[in-house]
Amino acid sequence: MTQPNTVDVQIMDKQYCIACPSEERDNLESAARYLDRKMREIRSSGKVIGADRVAVMAALNITHELLHKHQRESSNAREQVKSLLDRVDDALSDDANSSGNTP
Template identity: 75%
Template sequence: MTQSNTVNVQILDKEYCINCPQNERANLEGAARYLDAKMREIRSSGKVIGADRVAVMAALNITHELLHKQNDLDQQTSSTREQVRDLLQRVDNALADDVGGQPG
């Protein structure tokens, strides 16, 4: 008997049946819970009316968070690369000094 590749998730009181590989099931369920929470937060603010508009605002907020985190990660990666280059330069200098100081 084969297992179903569908997952039922609830987002803003609506149920959605989504095809999903078995190994991604937990990720999809987590994403649905996160989206549901964001949409509820936006809806409860009272500033946005209508499920479509709430969904768009949630998508924009989540995308903004993602881009901000990617930017932070890019900056950290760049900083780490600079630190590694600096350390390698120090090692090269130390090795060159050590080899240059040895009697021949």
């Protein structure tokens, strides 16, 4: 039976009771389903044997995905900031030229 502020999730046919604030319940359940799916994919490949090894490989794969997503988002943010700075520089240059000042 589930205790207050705990969530029961099933990963690779094992039940886990995890403490969790009620407002995070949906996120935890979603994360558990994602982890279960990744672990099952790894196990079904037949290349990794043993639940511990499958869990470590799943953790590494998920971490890799998150790091690459973060790197792409950081790169996009840098490009957007550079573009905005270029636009500001152009606007300031145009304003200085139209007012007769030279930079």
